[in-house]
Amino acid sequence: MDKWEMYMEIKQLLKQGFSQTKIAEKLGVSRTTVYRHLKRSPSEMAEWVDSLQYKKKKLDPYKELILSWLRMHPDMSAAQVYDWLLEKYKDLTVGESTVRTYVKALREEYKINKETSPRMYEAIPDPPMGEQMQVDFGHTRQKTVDNKEAKLNFIAFVLSHSRQKYKEWLDRPFTTRDVIQAHENAFKWYGGMTNEIVYDQDSLIVVSENGGDLILTKEFQQYRESRGINLRVCRKADPESKGRIENVVGFIKQNYAKHRVFHNIDSWNEQGWEWLNRTGNYKIHNTTKKRPFEVFLLEKQHLKPVSQNIDIQNNYEISIARCVHKDNTIRYQSNRYSLPLGTYNKYEKVCIKETETKELVIYIPDTGEIIAKHSIPEGKGMLIKDKKHSRDRTKGVGAFINTVAERFEDKELAFKYLEKVREKNPRYIKDQLQIILRETKGIDNEVRTKALAECLKRKLYSATDFGDIIAYVKRQRQVHETVIDKKKEVKTLNRLSEWVLETEAYKRKVDTYTVLMEVE
Incomplete structure (x- = not known):
């Protein structure tokens, strides 16, 4: 009552x-x-x-401000409200539980339901102090002061034991040099480095997993050797092995970046470092129930010292990895650049470098082979295409097949093979013929003939398979030539030996032996 x-x-x-x-x-x-x-x-x-x-509450003076945040961003968490209040009112003394209760009451009173997107992780034991650091990348899209949208990229670090965090942002894609510089800044932030650093399979660091044998990018391999980094790369589709950094990336997105307005990259990074001290490393961790910065004071004593300075600017090249698209193009700074036909079938990713003369160099990361060069235009949304990367549209398919068949000694056999290729790849036959034409350029007739016979024997009716068989035949011939060279190295006979071989033995008549037998 x-x-x-x-x-x-x-x-x-x-x-x-x-x-x-x-x-x-x-x-x-x-x-x-x-x-x-x-x-x-x-x-x-x-x-x-x-x-x-209604009983007067401590947060009543900020009610309208909090309500405006919740109405504008219904998915905003109470933890982020708490952080924003501390950022705006540095003298405010209020507990996070008080903010959480107040936000909950406001949501109920004003019918502001919270939008959620839950994510699940598997718990794994904490490593010892100073043992492991985890690294990963993330990106967000932020509203700017002029009501536009900016895509921002960040790299995040976390010590697996204390959960002490570090992060850096860029308003452009990261290069390998940027990644190396961020490592150096992180080591200064922590005052040392851990025994092991865990990475995702990012193209700025890893070219290929290769069945467990890591192939790193040239620049990062050089940095790893000079810095003595013991790294471990997570397997694909294995987020649990780096769950701590996955949580950190999500925490940065949800608590720091979400709904925040972007002005410029310098102020954004400064605000981010203040957030680390105020919230990221100060707030009690949900799992450990401790403040990361307090545990870090103990873990810092177990880190390996990083003494010598490395000249990042002069020792490491700038390279950016790009995915190869189905139309044999890559994207860079809102433009598309063409690649030779068939690149998509051979490589998932390529690396690019921008020269001082505004030229884009595209190369294969593990070999360094340059496959394309383009001038960088001023505008955006353009397709920059090299004529050499186009199909020969002046000929019909039949005429094109005849042209390619002319490259072979046995033209009828070649024509038979190319018709099989056409039957298997009707939509891409011109691409296939263009690749075969390129693969046979500068190859002698013997290699072409053997490769053609091998493809027909094994029923390999594609241009990429044909290129692989050519490479195989060339290797086999090199091995054969090596064996012949070794046989030629057998020691020659001296003059005396030659005289002995040329000497003819004396032959007796049969009658001589008959007389001797009769005497007996």
Whole structure:
């Protein structure tokens, strides 16, 4: 029974002739309560009840501000509200649980439902202090001051034991040199490095997993050797092995970057480092139930010292990895650049470098072979194409097949093979012919003939297979030539040996042996 109902009940019982003592007994309250209610008129009682409806709270002065945040960003967490309040009002002394309760009450009162996107992780034991650091990349899209959108990229580090974090942002894609510089800055932030660093299979660091044998990018391999980094790369589709950094990347996106307005990259990084000290490394960790910076004070003593300085600017090249698209192009700075036909079938990724003369150099990361060069234009949304990367559209398919067949000694056999290729790849036959034409360029007739026979024998009817068989035949011939060279190295005979070989033995007549037998 609320206070207004009790007041009305007391009034009714009084009219029925009950004394104040009997009313108190009947309602289960004290006589003082009955007496206090009877002293108030109905209007006074209504005013008093209204005053009790809402008790003044510590966060009331910030109510409209918090409501504006929640209405603009319904998925905003109470933890982020708490961080934003601390950022805006540095003298504010309030606990996170108070903010959480207040935000919950505002959501219920103003019907602002929270949008959620849960994500699950598997728990793994913490490594010892100073043992492991995890590294990963992330990106966000932020609203700018002029109401546009900017894509920002960041690299994040976390010590697996203490959960101490570090991060850096760029308003452009990371290069390998940027990654190396971020490592150097992180080592300074932590005051050392761990025994092991765990990475995802990012193309700025790893070219290929190669069945467990890592092939690193040239620049990062050089940095790894000079810095003595013991690295471990997670297998694909294995997020649990780097769950700590996955959580950190999500935490940075949800708590720091979400709904924040971007002005420029310098202020964005400065605000980010303040956030690390204020929230990222100060807030009690949900798993360890400790503040990361407090545990880090102990873990810091177990880190390996990093003493010598490395000249990043002069020792490491700038290279950026790019995915090869189905149309044999890559994308760079909102433009598309063509690659030789068939590149998509051979390579998933290539590396690019921008020269001082505004030229884009595209090369294969593990061999360094340059496959294309383009001038970088001023505009955006353009296709920059080399004429050499186009099909020969002046010929029909039949004429094109004849042209390619002319490259072989046995033209009829070649024509038969190319028709099989056409039958298997009807939509891409011109691409296939272009690749075969390129693969046979500068190759002698013997290699072409053997490769053609091998493809027909093994029923390999594609241009990429044909190129692989050519490479195979060339290797086999090299091995054969090596064996012949070794046979030629047998020691020659000297003059005496040659004289002995040329000497003819004396032959006796048969009669000589017959006479001797008759004597016996």
